[in-house]
Amino acid sequence: MVGFGCIGQGVLPLPLRHIEIAPEQILIIARDRDGDVIARAVGVQRLQIDLTAKSLRSVPRPRHDAGDFPLNISLTPSRA
Numbered sequence: 001m002v003g004f005g006c007i008g009q010g011v012l013p014l015p016l017r018h019i020e021i022a023p024e025q026i027l028i029i030a031r032d033r034d035g036d037v038i039a040r041a042v043g044v045q046r047l048q049i050d051l052t053a054k055s056l057r058s059v060p061r062p063r064h065d066a067g068d069f070p071l072n073i074s075l076t077p078s079r080a
Contacts, residue, residue, distance in 0.1 A: 002051065003074030004030040009038050011073060016042065027063055030074075 001008060015021050023043035031050035039046050049059055
């Protein structure tokens, strides 16, 4: 999941509740620490990094396996 502001924090419970997915299977990539308490409370990993046009492929790709579903809910464009 890219982005974890108010929308990301509201969306996070949905796959956990309605799809057979474990918290360990979810990775949140966000540029700030917003929602750390929420992610930690449900056991979801977070990676704090500001994705840019340059890093958009190189950062998520090593963490992406066949069958994964990337979900971009970031609303604010990168500052870089």
